[in-house]
Amino acid sequence: MDIKLETRCIHGNPSDSLQDENRAISFPIYQTASFSHIKPGHNESGFDYTRESNPTRSRLEEVVSSLEGAAGTVAFASGMAAISACFELFAGGDHIICSEDLYGGVIRLNRVIHLKNGVDTEYVDTTDLQAVRAAIRPNTKAVYIETPSNPMMNITDLRGCAELAHEYGLLLIVDNTFLSPYFQNPLLLGADIVVHSGSKFLAGHNDTISGFLCAKDIELVNKFRLIAKTTGGMLAPFDSWLVMRGIKTLAVRMERQQENAKKVAEWLLKQKQITNVLYPGLKEHKGYEIGVRQTSGFGSMISFYTDSKETALQMLQKVKIVIFAESLGGTESLLTYPALQTHPDVPQEMREHLGITETLLRLSVGLENVEDIIADLEQALDWSRDERV
Template identity: 55%
Template sequence: MVHGSGEWEDQTGCISIPIYQSATFKHKGLNQSTGYDYSRLQNPTREELEKTIAKLEGGKEGLAFSTGMAAIDCVARLLKPGEHIIISDDLYGGTYRLFEDVYKVYGIESTYVDTTDLEKITMELKDNTKAIYMETPSNPMMKVSDIGKISALAKEKGLITIVDNTFLTPYFQRPMDFGADIVVHSGTKFLGGHNDTLAGLLVASREDLIEKLRFTQVSIGATLSPFDSWLILRGIKTLAIRLEKQQENAKHIALWLKNCDAVEKVYYPGFKEHEGYEISLKQTSGFGSIISFTVKEKKAIGKVLEEVEIVTFAESLGGVESLITYPYLQTHASIPEEIRNRMGVTDKLLRLSVGIENVNDIIYDLSKSLN
């Protein structure tokens, strides 16, 4: 992680890859190219990031986009009108909005399924099903899907398996080791790690998929800028130490929340009683630092969000600063209320992204409003 792809060299001996802030590149003559023509097509800084994330995930190639949603949009364009995709029913609201409000218009069918249940997935398969898309752990209910079993089912049926690995990153989870074809990241989150840039990343394990994804990437043009590529590369250098500290903090905070009188239930895969605990032990090397929890009384929501000082009330997650979010009205507002309530994304749910601050300071900050 610290040294990136290991493929980049420069005669100057730079330790940090330069930011190639150039829109276009000089040709020496007709049919002569350095390999770089125009930065929408490729840029040396972005290329280093793409090689780095591919190496970390164990895939053939990576692709970097201007946002996480641009990366998911590129995946969605693998589907043709009349084709069908199965998607985790507990997922980021922006992903739901993309498939329901954008691609549904173009004839792409979507079915939302509890992907922790292989039987339910099997029951929803159709003749026109082409892919299975899952978040694991899911956002925000922290449900864990068995990547290996789902990938095996998909291969048997000739389907593409897509895994959103934003919450754990390749440091804690490598979906391709369990058969996934495409891995998705919002690089804005843990990979960047500092809440200072937007980015999306894809990694693919199959040449046929890479060719299609790359064509869409350069045709649509939502590619990551050189400077933002450099910021994500810089973030990846400290990914391991950040995630270890954030997870250590999260374990203490999750246990404290579990014993807090104002809290009704805590959703954290690191608890042995969590439904996905055994699967997590099999396919991950860590549980991450995202915790969701419900409070017993709705009035506590406003109190927490207004009174926290060290923890920041803001959308997003994965940065060094602890952030708390109200999914019901923020990240999942685009999902119909009936579905939100069924999934557990109620008006009493909060999602906490644990940062690297002193854990006692975080707990004290939360206790002021919860106790």
């Protein structure tokens, strides 16, 4: 039976899923550190110690695997814990090609941890596959990308990048946070590993932090399980349950947030204080054609430039329904200042090169009535115009 994604958000793959023995509709929270045994050498329940595995987390991992088309998934306490665990695949002397436009936390991870450990990370414009090819060295082990990227919304050709990576025996790792498995399935397009900040669209309610590693190959999944068990960054049972509950409404949230985002992007385009709108769903976006080929939607993340730093700062302070806050993907619309919030640790030269300037704002469009969102942005812009001399 071909079970559609909306159904899998709610039930996972009913054929092979872990079911509650008491047939609870909402899978229980197994709030326990350890599991008892009856006989030495036998593990009746299959569970031992929650750092290693826990039924609530295992159930969530099954649901996420089913959405991403993965052989298996490992859930972590944050997106950064998942990404750090993923980089444990590599050793000193290895070279990793990364999209140059990445969530700032990953750039910090490269500088603070990977550099010290001798893992050489190099930033490349991965929207240009020739540039990726030119960067490959004998010690290159993987290509790590975000598409759409944070915050510049650049689109990398996933099929092309997977073919290129595999031609050289490299792993393709894709951060799928911005579109979620509802709109994009990198593993089905050739990627080897998908990374998620589950704190965003998957959990969807701005109420918990989580992360995932999903892999196509069971050997990679087993490596991730060993790394998670050894380093201990796993997701707690209650948070696993929260994310699982959030995923049940992923499909409807993604659809409505995208519908809202399209209207907001169109509106932003018409405002004279907004000088550029970066939304992959706009035909004029440079990644639009590739996006159409590899995704089933464009999501609800928009970055835009204001005409001055003053306009940007005043918008941030003046919004009333939209919230000036870091993060994305939840029910609430959030307006973020990348230069100060998500990318402050990125060296200024690199920020300037990427276009992360003091006039760039990032908007995660939520589930409020879109007329209220637009009216709120409008009053924030009007106020800044009135106050200007």
